[in-house]
Amino acid sequence: DIQMTQSPSSVSASVGDRVTITCQASQGLSTWLAWYQQKPGKAPKLLIHGAYNLQSGVPSRFSGIGSGTDFTLTISSLQPEDFATYYCQQSHSFPFTFGPGTKVDIK
């Protein structure tokens, strides 16, 4: 299985801050990497697919970059509705696997 790691595991930030989350894969993924946002009691929501493609309807303050084994999700200016847990997911090889998540909470 491809192992996914994320850092940091949690981050405290303020509204307006720039937040960066990294995701590393144990094997090369090319750009078969997605990012999701999950709020408590809700299903995950797709933000980014193909490492850098913004999903329709997702605000442009979210961006993704990377290829191979190292990927980054950036929130350029954190908004109140962005406090949530973020997961990366690889679809390069079966079984599809997710990172352990990064919780973004209020400083």
Add this chain to the structure above:
Amino acid sequence: QVQLQESGPGLVKPSQTLSLTCTVSGGSISSGSYFWSWIRQPAGKGLEWIGRIFTSGDANYNPSLKSRVTLSVDTSRNQFSLKLDSVTAADTAVFYCAREAVVAGGAFDVWGQGTVVTVSS
């Protein structure tokens, strides 16, 4: 727009079979290039992909669960289903059904709201 809704028992006894169905509304399960997946999340933990099925019936499974999982699809009912055999307390989780869009490179672009399944006697 397409919506997914999970249904099934919320409580299953140990050693029994967990059965869930996902109903697709707002579109045909057979239209477009999509796979239909199940994903679970134990309380307070991360996400685990269980498997996916295409409308042809072809399926892929997570090897960690493959011996216990069966996926099926009923295009006439616009549904797909999950069966997980010989459950234990470790299978207690929120179960999500999700659509995987080929155009989105294997990402899950539509999710059900999730259903809580507890394994307990």
